[in-house]
Amino acid sequence: MTNQLLFWFFTLTITINLDAQSKTSNAYWMNHGVAFPSTKETHYTSKYRNGIGYTFQIGYDKQTSRSITGLSFMFLYSSQGKKNISYSTILRPEVKYEFLKSTSRSGLKVGGYYDIGTVLNFRRGIWSIENGINYTIWSSLGFSTQYSKHIKYKEKCIDWNTEFSIPVLSYLIRPSYTFPYTDNYLENEVFNFDRSGLGKSIITGGKLVTLDKFIYLGFQTGVSIPSKNKFWEFGLRYSFKFTQTNEVKPMHQTIHEISFLTKILN
């Protein structure tokens, strides 16, 4: 019951936040590039699997003077390992609201954020395994910072943006001990042998955790050049994501990514 209340609290919070903003600017963006994931999901492996692959992301940001609300979806496909090569598909949908306040230093903003994110790891090896799908779902409150600077180079204006965020308190959903279902999914009156009750059970089957149980560091920096009519923006971005859960069967994942960015500004 507590978990269900927490879930609805977080959902309502973000809904209110999304509606409360005054519209200032909108940006639709897309980037694609190369990514270097390293994953150790101890539900199904004892080792890190490092890989190289292709990444594609789409997103939408709504920015006011004080806040950024963003939706993003990341797709990453990579081959992993040197021997017994496996292939991994990582999906990371995320909704994030940041409330940022300007500091005395020009271009530097600090504040808090709230997000709902998911990492879905799909593994395909040279042979089939039963539990090749795994997930981490979170809803977090945390600290966020952003630094942006306009640089003039040969009469061209280049934007340099850097962002960093870290969660403090999260509602974390992970698979149950032996199967890719939540612990609650196994309880009487919740479990359904045909697995049709999976969705609701997953959502209500999480735990409230602090930084020592769940870390999701996000860092990105990049430069972009706006087009003459200020409608387009093109750029290059480096992004780093570090996700770690310290539950009974932990998951560690780092992703380095270098990508080309295309933005439509409105």
Next chain:
Amino acid sequence: MKSKHLLIMTLIISFFSSCTKEEDSTSENMREVVETLWKYIDENYVYFDYKSINWESKRSYYLNKVKDPISEDSLFAICSAMIGELKDGHNFLNNGKKIYKYDYTKDFNIKFDLGLIKSKYLRSAFKSEDHFTYGIINDTIGYIHYEKFKNGSYFNEIIRFFKEKEVKKIIIDIRDNRGGQAEIAQNMIGYFIEKPTIVGYIIHKNGVKHSNYSAKIELKAEPKSLYFDKSVRVLTNRKSYSASSYFAGMMNHLPNVKLVGQITGGGGGAAASFELPNGWVVGITSNFFLDAKNSHIENGVKPIIEIENSSADIVNQQDKMLETTIDN
């Protein structure tokens, strides 16, 4: 200035935190493979208590076998032997070239010939659809052989057919059926019950200790619109494994049902798989089924009428197991 330093520090930390070196499998420490395998089994296998296995003693026994470097084949044999200690047909070890599985059929005499049933007992008047082979024996007995628990929806058509033909008895032959989807087994029970019926329980491992189990989860079968209220016989042999054993275990406690044949292969759980440090994949049973009377089926479901075919029976074109089932 401070924020600049902070940014540089963050970049450095982020790079180093992801530089976890992937171990080269050619230089894998073989002891680590054995140790990891032992630990994974220790923390995930469900039948230690039921099978009275002293798993702690196995650790040093198998680690001592890899004191010196050995070949990959030898390591595979050692790991397979360790898994074999559990005597569980669901467990496996896969190194990409070969798969080890415990043979639950050894020491059993298993003789079954579906061709003989088609030609002699069904007189070639049979139909095969979605892993089912069915027909009518002696004008009054409906016979179904189910090859594997997959695509079970056609079972509805077969029951409808038998009801139209007003058969007096149905024989569900699951000999040589190695299993499949347990959900299908539960669904098939619905044709033989009038009201929702608890047909068993599932229990999952939910912690690292041998005694860490989830609460019992009821498996309830729902009645179907087609209800067969006459006698049902389930014919089994040692190759009736996993979902077949579930089916036998679920049917065993229904009023109109009798089990005939040979003890089933067992297999009362499902395996979760895991990758070892050298890339091999191990599968270990991490949940288990109890029947409606809280009995394990892991070592097999024993029929009320036990009978088996000999080689001579098959050579002489006789299926004594089926004939006994017809007569009872």
